[in-house]
Amino acid sequence: MRGAPAGIVYGGLKYQARCIADVTADSDHTSFLAGTLSLKEENEVHMIRLSPSGSELVCEGLFYHPNEIWDLKSCPFDPRIFSTVFTSGETYGASIWKIPELYGQSNAPQLEQLVSLDEHSFKIKCVLWWPCGKHDRLISIDEGNLFLWSIDTSNKVAKVISQESVGMLHNLSGGAWDPHDRNAVAGICDSSLQFWDLRTMTKTTSIEQANVRDLDYNPKKQHLLVTAEDVSGIRLWDLRRPKFPVKELPGHAHWTWIVRHNPKYDELILSAGTDSTVNLWLANRPGNDDLVPESMFDVPTQSKDSLLNSYTDYEDSVYGLAWSARDPLVFASLSYDGRVIVESVKSYIRRK
Numbered sequence: 001m002r003g004a005p006a007g008i009v010y011g012g013l014k015y016q017a018r019c020i021a022d023v024t025a026d027s028d029h030t031s032f033l034a035g036t037l038s039l040k041e042e043n044e045v046h047m048i049r050l051s052p053s054g055s056e057l058v059c060e061g062l063f064y065h066p067n068e069i070w071d072l073k074s075c076p077f078d079p080r081i082f083s084t085v086f087t088s089g090e091t092y093g094a095s096i097w098k099i100p101e102l103y104g105q106s107n108a109p110q111l112e113q114l115v116s117l118d119e120h121s122f123k124i125k126c127v128l129w130w131p132c133g134k135h136d137r138l139i140s141i142d143e144g145n146l147f148l149w150s151i152d153t154s155n156k157v158a159k160v161i162s163q164e165s166v167g168m169l170h171n172l173s174g175g176a177w178d179p180h181d182r183n184a185v186a187g188i189c190d191s192s193l194q195f196w197d198l199r200t201m202t203k204t205t206s207i208e209q210a211n212v213r214d215l216d217y218n219p220k221k222q223h224l225l226v227t228a229e230d231v232s233g234i235r236l237w238d239l240r241r242p243k244f245p246v247k248e249l250p251g252h253a254h255w256t257w258i259v260r261h262n263p264k265y266d267e268l269i270l271s272a273g274t275d276s277t278v279n280l281w282l283a284n285r286p287g288n289d290d291l292v293p294e295s296m297f298d299v300p301t302q303s304k305d306s307l308l309n310s311y312t313d314y315e316d317s318v319y320g321l322a323w324s325a326r327d328p329l330v331f332a333s334l335s336y337d338g339r340v341i342v343e344s345v346k347s348y349i350r351r352k
Contacts, residue, residue: 007313010048010057013338015041019072019084020320020334023047024131026079030324031060032332033082034340035069043069045082045111047099050330050342057342061099063111071126077134081114081153083127092124093117094140096153115158119147128177128185131219137161137198139185143171146187148198164201166194176215180222188212193227195239207242210235214258220266226283228256234271236283249281249306260321264328265349268308272318278311278333280345308348313341 015038023031030050036043047061071085071094080099085092094117100109117127122142129138138149138158148161166172170189178184183198193207193215211230218224223239224246233251252273262268269281283306311333320334329346 007311007341007343008050008055008057009313010046010059010340010342011338012046012048012059012062013044013340014038015043015338016336017069017334017338018319018336019069020322020332020340021072021074021082022322022324022332023074023079024076024325025074027326030327030330030342031079032322032324032340032342033072033074034320034334035065035072035084036338037068037070039068043067043086045069045072045084045097048332048340050324054344057340061109063099063109065097065111067093071124073127073129076129076131078153083129083138085124085127092120092142094120094124094127096138096151096158098153114153114156115151117147117149117158119160119163120145125172126174128175130177130182131179132182135182137182139175139177139198141172141175141187143173144168146172146175146185146196146201148201162198162201164196174214176217176225178217179219180217186215186217186225188215205239205242207237213256216259216261218261218266219263226259226261226269228259228271228273230255234259234269234281234283247283249283252277252279257317257319258321260323260331262328262345263323263325268345268348270321270323270331270333272321272333274317276312276314276316276318276335278314278318278321278343280308280311280348281306282308282348308345311341311343314339 015036017036020034032048034046043065045063049060067086067088075081085094096114098112120142122144124142138151140147146164150159173188175187187194195204212227214228234249235245236247253275255274257273260270272278314335316335316337324330
């Protein structure tokens with residue numbers, strides 16, 4: 001592993017936090033949204049921007065949010081719209097918000113609530129935007145159901161198109177929307193991954209015996225995804241052969257909590273966990289883009305030399321990771337104590 005220069009720190013979050021998201025639709029700046037998780041205080045959403053010189057992180061906007069934020073996603077086609085999943089005591093909710101136009105001219109401007117996703121009767125886990133441009137559909141996942149919504153943010157309307165239940169014996173904890181197919185979504189379900197066709201709300205396939213905490217689709221290559229798992233660390237999968245992983249990476253010393261493919265250099269993968277560490281991996285897939293022989297899937301390839309760098313400037317668990325879509329050599333991480341660090345991976349690209 002090579003040494004890397006120290007990252008840029010933003011210490012403006014006053015409370016504990018888990019959620020950070022790249023503002024993908026902001027093509028002019030490298031920007032992130034971070035949301036706090038305070039039980040007793042009024043929570044906040046911070047718009048954090050990397051300065052033009054790339055030397056500091058600036059708070060471009062600070063917005064009060066009524067409840068603890070457990071999930072935050074930025075709209076991929078409008079930089080002023082984002083979604084949150086939040087809790088107030090035993091009650092969970094999900095809403096889509098809009099940042100006021102003149103947010104820089106007020107000390108604490110109010111967020112505009114566009115729609116509330118209030119058809120859920122179970123604990124809501126996440127909201128998913130289709131990641132590849134404008135789409136009038138939205139997915140929300142609670143512990144027992146997957147909802148597909150029709151969204152009209154201009155008229156503040158959200159309608160349920162369809163709903164699928166996983167049954168009383170199973171629990172959903174998260175998911176991801178396939179960037180290559182707007183009709184395909186993956187859900188994390190107990191000790192398996194379940195995949196649905198949104199047109200019919202029927203299951204298409206599954207990956208069993210996978211204790212998954214997080215997953216991310218490969219943004220460049222269809223059928224490929226990466227998972228963060230309690231026992232096995234990090235696994236790469238080809239959905240055309242879902243019985244065995246293509247490759248395994250060691251993961252973290254404690255729970256591996258989150259994994260993210262780089263949006264441009266898809267062989268670069270970030271992971272973070274409760275060992276207060278962020279790892280950067282070079283995860284070459286064996287063979288070419290065609291299916292590798294079936295025998296290649298029987299025994300995963302252990303790649304201890306795939307770890308490019310470990311970032312250890314944290315004093316708490318790291319739950320949030322976000323690559324910048326505008327500058328894919330940059331990523332932001334968020335530790336539970338509210339510390340945001342932005343790093344560059346430019347020095348590692350030559351090694352591909």
